[in-house]
Amino acid sequence: MIQAATESKSTIQSLVCTKCNKAYDHKIVQQFAPCCNVPLSATYDLTGQSIHSINQAVYSMWRYQFALPVLQKENIVSLQEGFTPISNLQKLADKLGIDSLSIKDESVNPTGSFKARGLSMGVSKAKELGIRNIVIPTAGNAGGAMSAYCAKAGIEATVIMPKHTAETLKEECSLYGANLILIDGLIDACGKKAREIAASTGAFDMSTMKEPYRLEGKKTLGYEIAEQFNWELPDVIIYPTGGGTGPIGIWKAFHELIRMKAIKGNLPRMVLVQSEVCSPMVSRFQTGILPDTFAPQPSAAYGLAVPYPFATDMMLAVLYQSNGTAITVSEQEMETGVQQIAKTEGMLLSLEGAATYLAAEKLLANGWIKPEEKILLLNTGSWYKYR
Numbered sequence: 071m072i073q074a075a076t077e078s079k080s081t082i083q084s085l086v087c088t089k090c091n092k093a094y095d096h097k098i099v100q101q102f103a104p105c106c107n108v109p110l111s112a113t114y115d116l117t118g119q120s121i122h123s124i125n126q127a128v129y130s131m132w133r134y135q136f137a138l139p140v141l142q143k144e145n146i147v148s149l150q151e152g153f154t155p156i157s158n159l160q161k162l163a164d165k166l167g168i169d170s171l172s173i174k175d176e177s178v179n180p181t182g183s184f185k186a187r188g189l190s191m192g193v194s195k196a197k198e199l200g201i202r203n204i205v206i207p208t209a210g211n212a213g214g215a216m217s218a219y220c221a222k223a224g225i226e227a228t229v230i231m232p233k234h235t236a237e238t239l240k241e242e243c244s245l246y247g248a249n250l251i252l253i254d255g256l257i258d259a260c261g262k263k264a265r266e267i268a269a270s271t272g273a274f275d276m277s278t279m280k281e282p283y284r285l286e287g288k289k290t291l292g293y294e295i296a297e298q299f300n301w302e303l304p305d306v307i308i309y310p311t312g313g314g315t316g317p318i319g320i321w322k323a324f325h326e327l328i329r330m331k332a333i334k335g336n337l338p339r340m341v342l343v344q345s346e347v348c349s350p351m352v353s354r355f356q357t358g359i360l361p362d363t364f365a366p367q368p369s370a371a372y373g374l375a376v377p378y379p380f381a382t383d384m385m386l387a388v389l390y391q392s393n394g395t396a397i398t399v400s401e402q403e404m405e406t407g408v409q410q411i412a413k414t415e416g417m418l419l420s421l422e423g424a425a426t427y428l429a430a431e432k433l434l435a436n437g438w439i440k441p442e443e444k445i446l447l448l449n450t451g452s453w454y455k456y457r
């Protein structure tokens with residue numbers, strides 16, 4: 071019998087500014103840290119917690135409830151997100167001449183992407199805090215996920231999406247009963263519209279990293295990876311990155327697990343992958359700045375087209391702290407990659423997921439990854455939604 075929630079209690083302590091550490095009350099509605107105009111981050115009292123605090127009877131991300139922010143289990147809005155499989159890609163590993171290549175498949179989440187983790191958490195906390203109306207700017211997948219969780223929670227949802235997004239991603243929002251607004255432009259234009267709507271209607275703004283709790287959902291990726299690798303982490307984790315909640319969340323999880331003395335050995339080097347047509351993080355990592363010529367374009371991998379991510383500094387911190395790197399792939403490479411992986415491994419990845427394989431190939435070719443290292447790819451979404 072699959073359970074929706076656990077009896078274990080949240081150990082959340084506070085929210086803190088990710089720049090100056092100023093504390094903010096988690097019992098009232100918060101967006102980001104006004105002191106430094108950066109994201110807030112949840113802190114926990116993990117004294118006495120260990121891997122034995124995990125509720126083994128719960129087969130979803132809620133097995134880690136002791137390290138999650140929801141206080142009352144009746145506020146959990148769950149469609150059974152998380153607990154996704156990791157598979158070996160042995161044929162591709164053989165082709166690349168390496169020992170170990172595996173992939174965590176987030177496409178099996180409710181609504182078909184890793185966004186389910188963040189939105190299950192964000193909407194659960196919204197419910198707990200009495201929020202009745204939420205607005206979200208999205209490249210596509212986050213909007214569908216928020217629509218589904220808001221439907222389940224009985225909260226009004228408004229989704230703002232670029233007009234050029236695939237029909238399936240639009241239609242699902244309407245089917246879940248959300249108000250859908252289409253915008254000419256990329257997610258930054260949608261974000262501007264979301265701020266206007268929030269200001270004029272009082273709706274809560276669920277923009278990436280502009281509220282503290284979606285990150286806590288994404289963090290469960292890190293807990294799961296550690297658990298699935300029996301607490302001995304891979305050498306390299308490759309993540310397709312837009313706003314950055316995936317890699318930032320995974321990195322946060324690993325540090326909480328270190329405090330619980332759960333992890334054996336070293337932490338992985340984190341790799342961010344972006345599309346050549348919109349790669350602000352690769353520019354910032356390589357040169358420290360966005361070039362004057364920066365002209366972001368839509369990517370067929372919708373999730374990667376985030377020109378001005380709010381959590382830029384947090385992503386850079388993950389790269390510096392982990393001795394990681396950031397790399398681009400082309401639109402054409404992603405298309406070809408999807409086909410190559412499908413024909414070799416029988417897995418149809420999202421373009422974003424295929425990007426991680428191509429990044430591995432490039433980083434092996436230039437010697438940044440050694441053939442004996444363990445590599446973990448993330449397939450963040452489903453190919454089937456981009457029609």
Ligand SMILES: Cc1ncc(COP(=O)(O)O)c(C=O)c1O
Binds near residue numbers: 278422
């Ligand atoms: C399938 C997929 N992969 C990756 C991303 C990037 O996620 P983030 O913005 O959290 O970096 C998105 C975002 O929309 C996505 O939909």
Ligand SMILES: [Zn+2]
Binds near residue numbers: 103
């Ligand atoms: Zn501050």
